[in-house]
Amino acid sequence: MKIKDIFAKKTVFSFEVFPPKNNSAIDVIYHTLDDLGDLKPDFISVTFSAGGSGNSGLALDIAAKIREKGITPVLHLPCINYTKEQIDETLELAKAQGIENILALRGDINPDITPVEDFKHASDLITYLKRKGNFDIAGACYPEGHPDSDTLEEDIENLKIKVDAGADHLITQLFFDNEYFYKFREMTAAKGINVPIEAGIMPVVNKKQIERMVTTCGASLPRKFVKIMQKYENNPEALRDAGIAYAINQIVDLAANDVDGIHLYTMNNAYVARKISEAVTGIIEV
Numbered sequence: 001m002k003i004k005d006i007f008a009k010k011t012v013f014s015f016e017v018f019p020p021k022n023n024s025a026i027d028v029i030y031h032t033l034d035d036l037g038d039l040k041p042d043f044i045s046v047t048f049s050a051g052g053s054g055n056s057g058l059a060l061d062i063a064a065k066i067r068e069k070g071i072t073p074v075l076h077l078p079c080i081n082y083t084k085e086q087i088d089e090t091l092e093l094a095k096a097q098g099i100e101n102i103l104a105l106r107g108d109i110n111p112d113i114t115p116v117e118d119f120k121h122a123s124d125l126i127t128y129l130k131r132k133g134n135f136d137i138a139g140a141c142y143p144e145g146h147p148d149s150d151t152l153e154e155d156i157e158n159l160k161i162k163v164d165a166g167a168d169h170l171i172t173q174l175f176f177d178n179e180y181f182y183k184f185r186e187m188t189a190a191k192g193i194n195v196p197i198e199a200g201i202m203p204v205v206n207k208k209q210i211e212r213m214v215t216t217c218g219a220s221l222p223r224k225f226v227k228i229m230q231k232y233e234n235n236p237e238a239l240r241d242a243g244i245a246y247a248i249n250q251i252v253d254l255a256a257n258d259v260d261g262i263h264l265y266t267m268n269n270a271y272v273a274r275k276i277s278e279a280v281t282g283i284i285e286v
């Protein structure tokens with residue numbers, strides 16, 4: 001099933017998983033996929049290492065497993081550190097597994113790796129994918145602007161290039177303040193970007209995640225989010241429940257404002273995905 005056809009029918013609700021860093025954890029992710037599959041998301045996407053670290057070989061296996069469970073997989077495909085030949089190889093493997101949905105990405109620039117630059121931007125990969133087969137193509141977008149762009153306006157100019165190259169729909173970077181998303185949606189519409197935009201929601205449910213948010217994530221942390229994290233950071237269960245509640249609140253507000261879709265960054269946590277799904281399924285379907 002092509003994801004663009006799902007958007008034509010309903011508000012999309014999807015999950016994202018990542019391959020474990022080592023093969024010993026493979027059983028754990030397969031078990032997680034069983035649980036996530038039971039929640040019947042519209043698709044599950046699988047991250048792919050941009051090169052240098054991570055376990056990209058497993059991404060295809062995981063995507064195939066998702067498909068076996070009757071759920072549509074989306075394979076992330078970063079291009080900056082890969083040659084055309086390597087991308088071709090991955091596409092052939094993907095086709096052989098029946099994968100027809102790709103999230104085309106540049107990948108983060110790693111200071112320890114000299115980029116291959118067969119593809120400089122995600123839009124170059126999208127142009128290439130259009131020639132390579134009949135894939136449904138998603139792209140990434142950034143409600144608060146990509147850190148490489150000087151301004152949000154400049155980033156949206158570049159996003160238009162990505163969409164014009166053939167991105168069928170977009171998935172946002174995580175954000176904790178819906179107002180950024182609404183402003184972004186207005187600005188993209190004004191630029192003539194008319195493809196569906198799924199909102200990326202990350203439930204923050206443990207202390208490690210909070211620390212990562214504060215140091216590496218470019219997303220603004222609204223006062224109410226910071227207060228919750230400060231209050232519960234030393235009480236794991238309360239923090240988990242508060243993080244779930246925060247994500248549910250964001251989703252309810254987005255649904256009320258006619259969002260095209262919700263993409264849940266599950267962090268491979270099926271318990272959290274279940275709690276959120278149970279709370280919002282009826283709200284999203286209405």
Ligand code: FAD
Nearest residue numbers: 047048050076105106107121122140146148149155158173
């Ligand atoms: P691009 O679209 O190429 O944009 C990067 C920068 O270049 C931006 O500043 C943009 O404005 C500018 N730009 C874009 N096109 C042009 C152009 N034609 N001319 C001039 N400037 C241009 N990374 C991974 O490694 N693996 C993953 O699985 C992964 N999954 C992700 C999933 C989502 C939903 C998101 C939001 C991000 C994901 N990332 C992943 C991270 C992503 O690779 C990084 O954010 C990366 O820095 C940018 O990727 P991009 O595809 O948005 O790049």
